[in-house]
Amino acid sequence: MLKYYFLILWLLGFGCAKKPVKIGVVLPISGPLSSYGDMCLKGVQLGANIINTHGGINGRQVELIVEDDKGEDEAAYLAVDKLHKQGVLCIIGPLTTKNVIRIGEYADKSRIPIITPTATGIKATEGRDWVWRISFTDPFQGVMLAKFAIENLKAKSTCIFLDPRDPYSAGLCESFELEFSRLGGKILSKHTFEASDTIFETQLKSVKAANPACVFIPAFYSEASLITRQARDIGIKVPFIGGDGWDSPELSRIIGNRPGVNYYSTHFFYNYGAPEVQEFLHQFRLEYSIEPETFSALGYDAIRLIQEIFKRSRRVTRSNFQYNIKSTSFLGATGTIDFTKGREPRRSLMIIKFEPGKPIEMVTTY
Numbered sequence: 001m002l003k004y005y006f007l008i009l010w011l012l013g014f015g016c017a018k019k020p021v022k023i024g025v026v027l028p029i030s031g032p033l034s035s036y037g038d039m040c041l042k043g044v045q046l047g048a049n050i051i052n053t054h055g056g057i058n059g060r061q062v063e064l065i066v067e068d069d070k071g072e073d074e075a076a077y078l079a080v081d082k083l084h085k086q087g088v089l090c091i092i093g094p095l096t097t098k099n100v101i102r103i104g105e106y107a108d109k110s111r112i113p114i115i116t117p118t119a120t121g122i123k124a125t126e127g128r129d130w131v132w133r134i135s136f137t138d139p140f141q142g143v144m145l146a147k148f149a150i151e152n153l154k155a156k157s158t159c160i161f162l163d164p165r166d167p168y169s170a171g172l173c174e175s176f177e178l179e180f181s182r183l184g185g186k187i188l189s190k191h192t193f194e195a196s197d198t199i200f201e202t203q204l205k206s207v208k209a210a211n212p213a214c215v216f217i218p219a220f221y222s223e224a225s226l227i228t229r230q231a232r233d234i235g236i237k238v239p240f241i242g243g244d245g246w247d248s249p250e251l252s253r254i255i256g257n258r259p260g261v262n263y264y265s266t267h268f269f270y271n272y273g274a275p276e277v278q279e280f281l282h283q284f285r286l287e288y289s290i291e292p293e294t295f296s297a298l299g300y301d302a303i304r305l306i307q308e309i310f311k312r313s314r315r316v317t318r319s320n321f322q323y324n325i326k327s328t329s330f331l332g333a334t335g336t337i338d339f340t341k342g343r344e345p346r347r348s349l350m351i352i353k354f355e356p357g358k359p360i361e362m363v364t365t366y
Contacts, residue, residue: 020063021056021316023048023306024083026076026093029068032195032222035248036095036295040117041066043299044092046287051307058316062303069094073102084112090321092302095295097121097138097168104128113321115305117298120244121167125343132325134302134337136347138168141243141265142175144349144366145216148263150183152351152364153239155213157186161203161227162218164192172218172243180216188212193223200227204234214238220245225254232258239263247294247352255356262354267334268297269350269362280333294334301332 025044027037048062056062065088067079076099083091084106090113094100100119107114107130114131116124120138125131149155158180163169177187188210191203204227207215215231215238217224228240232255239261246264255262270281270291280300284292292300306321308330313320329338335348349366 018060020061022063022065022086022088023303024080024086024088024091024093025064025066026069026079026083026091026099027066027095028071029066031070031072033071033095033220035221035250036118037068037071039248039293040093040095040295040299042284042288043292043296043301044303046284046296047300047303047307049287050283051303057307057310058314060316069099071096071099073099076100077102077106080106080112080114084110088112089316089318090115090306092117092299092306095119097124097171098166100124100131100133101167104131107131111318111322113318113325115302117302118244118295119168121171123167123171130322132339132343134305134334134345134347135244135267135298136349137344138171138243139175140347141349142172142177142218143179144351145241145243145265146176146179146183146185147366148351148364149180149214149216149241150185153214153263155185155239157188157210157212158214158216158241159188159207159210159212160190160216160218161200161223162190162192163195163223166195166219168220168243168245169218172245173216176216176218193227195223197223198226200230201234204231204236207231208234208236212238215240217242218245221248221251221254225251228260228262229255229258232260236260244294249293252354252356257356259356263363264352264354266294266350266352267347268292268294269352271362272350274335276331277333297333301330301334301337304332305330305337 029037052061069076076094080103095118097119100116116133118135162173242264247266309324351363353361353363
């Protein structure tokens with residue numbers, strides 16, 4: 001009889017495989033921002049594979065459940081609702097500020113942790129207890145880009161393109177504009193566009209006539225690359241500046257070989273010598289035979305952060321996630337990630353120089 005008792009204990013404790021840790025992923029796998037989604041997903045999947053190879057999270061394997069939000073806020077809401085009902089521990093994503101804003105109230109009410117790798121808009125996490133980000137914020141990158149324009153480029157004037165309906169574009173524009181003006185720069189003109197626009201001839205003629213020292217475009221690569229390409233085609237030669245939304249391999253493809261220097265802020269640069277960066281690069285190249293992008297590194301860091309959160313916790317639960325993340329400090333592919341009392345990550349920021357026909361280089365770090 002005793003041997004049957006021990007057999008039952010063995011089956012319960014060792015013989016039965018532990019249930020996997022389900023982690024939801026909400027990314028734009030299709031749609032105009034699919035370049036972001038594809039590269040971010042590769043980083044998340046790489047991180048999950050490494051975690052599983054080394055025993056999982058507290059001895060449990062990671063299972064990713066991926067949903068496509070197509071870059072649309074309503075699709076993001078439906079995806080988060082679906083994943084919550086499937087019992088995921090937490091969700092990585094969405095990527096854009098407007099999509100994170102859309103799901104914020106639901107996350108708080110459902111008490112499901114959200115980690116957005118890339119939503120930099122300040123309102124993405126504002127007033128939300130269960131929504132976290134690992135990227136820097138628009139107020140921070142806007143200020144640093146304005147400082148770079150004034151101090152490094154010696155630019156005393158600028159023209160701005162923005163999409164006022166998009167929280168990312170509007171927020172980044174506001175912080176840049178305030179700091180640029182505070183430092184003595186002059187805003188010569190501001191031009192608006194919508195995400196569906198593809199022709200910018202009228203605005204660009206006005207910019208050319210104003211003759212600014214630089215042009216600032218707080219937008220995603222899909223719009224920024226078209227504006228830059230058309231600007232170069234009509235002879236606007238001044239530097240163009242953008243935020244982390246520019247960081248996509250599609251940027252260089254769309255702009256092509258048109259001459260002109262461009263700068264943008266980002267979280268990651270492949271030629272940075274830190275051991276954590278080089279290890280990530282090695283593993284990513286080994287897995288995919290291509291170079292990673294910033295969104296890959298942020299996706300990788302998001303899931304590795306989840307692993308780090310539970311190193312000091314015996315139970316893998318949503319409530320323990322929420323409790324432990326506040327005191328977690330993690331050194332990843334994009335640098336050190338820890339959180340202030342206001343729940344925002346302390347981060348560094350890199351400014352990258354992109355000029356067609358020349359190697360991409362890091363200009364400075366803030």
